[in-house]
Amino acid sequence: MKEPLIYELSVTGREGVKPPALDVPESDLPQELLRDDLPLPEVSEVDVIRHFHHLSHKNFSVDSVMYPLGSCTMKYNPKVNEVAARLPGFTGIHPMQDEETVQGALYIMHTLQEDIKAIGGFAGVTLQPAAGAHGELTGVLIMRKYHLDRGDTKRDTILIPDSAHGTNPASSSMSGLHVVQLPSDARGNVDLDELRKVANDRVVGLMLTNPNTLGLFDEHVEEIAEIVHGCGGLLYGDGANMNALMGIMRPGDLGIDVMHFNLHKTFSTPHGGGGPGSGPVGVAEHLVDFLPGPIVTIDPALSEEELPYYTLKMPAKSIGRVKSFWGHFGVIVRAYTYIHMLGTAGLRRAAEHAVLNANYMLSRLRDVYPLPYDRICKHEFVLEGHLPDAPDVHALDIAKRLIDYGVHPPTNYFPLIVHEALMIEPTETESKQAMDYYCDVLLKIAEEAKTDPQLLHDAPHETPVRRLDEVKAARKPHLRYEH
Amino acid sequence: MVYLPHTDEERQQMLQAIGVKQIADLFQDVPEKARYPELGLAHPLSEMEIMQELQFLADANLNAYTTPTFLGAGAYRHWVPSVVDDVISRGEFYTAYTPYQPEVSQGTLQAIFEYQSMICDLTGMEVANASHYDGATAAAEAVIHAYNVFRKKRHKFIISPTLNPQYREVIRTYTQGMNLEIVGDEDLTASAADVIDQVDGDTACVILQYPNFLGQLEDLGDLIARVRAKDKKTLVAVAVNPISLGLLKPPGDYGADIVFGEGQPLGLGLNFGGPYLGFYATTKKYMRQIAGRVVGQTNDVDGEIGYVLTLTTREQHIRREKATSNICSNQGLMALAATVYMSALGKQGLHKVAALNYHKAHYAADLIDQLDGYTVLRERPFFNEFIVRCPGTVAEINHFLLNTFEEHEIIGGYDLGQTYPHLENHMLIAVTEMNSRHEIETLAEALAEFPEEDRL
Structure with missing residues (x-):
């Protein structure tokens, strides 16, 4: 059912939530600075609630359906996290309050810094970055500054495998660095011979996603670290896929110098329809001084025995602040809650089951959908959404047909190195029944692709809108309500 | 086990289907010496225990909403109407992801379209994006936006000494590898008018704040006229407090090219500094160099109105190193909160x-x-x-x-x-x-x- 824009519900003179009455004398207003009109909608509180409820019904979400978007880790978002983050003692703190009045909040941040250091095998952590891409930018700037600080000024190149997220090259070029793309070998690993050719004294570092976006653990991670370090470069870890490895291994132990984590993927905080995320960055000892800040530390002078006093401090050679204040505190509280409910064993079990689930789904689909890299996968796997006996059917058609069966499609057309990619990440919180249903549907769609391809081309059939004209949207941008 | 649904029997069935004996067999490619480290995290707690701990920690903070508070400087204590949290607590909104599949994301997409419309109305601008992380990162994106408008041929950026100090810091952090000249705030006693004298033919953008960080309303019309008099092409970006625009003539009416700011006052709690919301608006002329996600209206195959992410050819997943920014998300839920806030209070x-x-x-x-x-x-x-x-x-x-x-x-x-x-x-x-x-x-x-x- 069509839901009008909130502007179309507007009735001149209608009021919604009423602010309090003025309880002080009025002052003169600067007439020449005042606006003539504020063209916002005029709706009642009931109008607002019904409108946004109607809109919410038009979304698929993790709370309603299986949502196995590859590389996004759409796991269940525990409800206790939401209750925790909404405690008034957290939502009500002003970020510039005297540190003495926010020790509870600083304790949580400090503990989460320590937890992430332990999980990643790092010596320092910043919680400031707002998202994964923001963490990448932070990490690349740290690597750049590390070299400059040593007087090594000619390094200007970042090496990025062709399977990497698009944010890797974008973050590198934002940092003023030149990107060299590395091909993958036949097993989906970084091609070591190609890496050796370009590993030289111009290299700032290599950005490695491991497991990579094919869902495969790079079997040469130690050799890669050796080659990159051998030419004086640093090894960056893209932690987007850390859900496969929590408690299984620490990236810092395998030579990763700097890595971002995604609290909204690995540590169960909700994706919020696009954000807010949180992208903490962990670093090895030699990079600790370059972290953005401020960072929570313990002030020994003000600490008493058994009662540490927490304070915010800027690292000595910091790249600078990457956002306002200290980070997405509301997200930090949720991740803290999750980690402290799972503990060491719980995190490991979560990773193990994320990998078990992905391999189980792969085992059910591999005979029907082409599998370009045939190995034990980690938390996700990539199939070709192009069936040999249904040449006119594309990954997009399969994705859209899945919607008709009431499940969210996987990531499609990424990674770019797989033809018509379908990238599936079930996560550990899906039941066998949910995954069996998803696989049954995918197998049925493969049949439909042969017998009735038009059914797929026309999908989805039952959604509030059907396939949308994206070309028109881009050619004639209509980006706001016109009064 | 928390949040894991399988029974032992199901686990066995799955392992059998895969063709391995045990879960550990799935991790043989991880170097053995690094496998199964002892993380040493705290003993796991039940829901009851963690909430008791968190309540204790929450109580250890002083709550600014229940304490007389006169602290602002970039984050403000405003009343958040109950409808805001009700809407953003809906799982359909907060457990969805970026609307990659528009047919099953029309709720998120239409809400962003309404958000963009309201930001345009509030700022007096033509086009808004789906948001940035916060006001400070929006400031940095304004610099990069202007740099891209001039195809990286202009290198000088003038930032007013009265621009929020954290915004000035973040601009410098973001651009440290770009070889730009960021000037204007060497003398912090200067006013915005003083530093505009430095505008020249290499100046891509002047960044002002209104009301400025010190709370003052500098003469925005005069400031913009001064920039134009020095160089007609130099862009003017203005950071604003969105609540002030309930009363004040918006920067768009004075001819600003970019208007951005911290959206926290629009219905977001103080939350010890985040998550907040960077709102961002510009003119049609400069919309194709804008960073971040943008939602547009279009039609489906039956002619029905619907909404999609658009102008994506600027973005990292297509352009990779040539993208206008590395941002691949927005502050979706915070933008929704601001939309509900502006709707509920209304005109x-x-x-x-x-x-x-x-x-x-x-x-x-x-x-x-x-x-x-x-x-x-x-x-x-x-x-x-x-x-x-x-x-x-x-x-x-x-x-x-x-x-x-x-x-x-x-x-x-x-x-x-x-x-x-x-x-x-x-x-x-x-x-x-x-x-x-x-x-x-x-x-x-x-x-x-x-x-x-x-x-x-």
């Missing part, structure tokens, strides 16, 4: 909130100005934040307000000397609709009682 409500802020701040300024030893700096008009010259250090006065004055706890203003050395012993006081007359009068009373022996 009249937002105007009233802005007027309450203005009148209460001026009432507070009048009271404080009359106190012995305190002077309100009034060379420029202000909205809801103003500068007070104090008879002692701000740290000591704030300590007195918080810990000593009668049995009240009062959170005082921002110590301007921290970031503007010439404003040592000057406090930036913010007053919003949440400061009752009683709170304001109590503050004045407390300031008056700051002991003589601690005065300078």
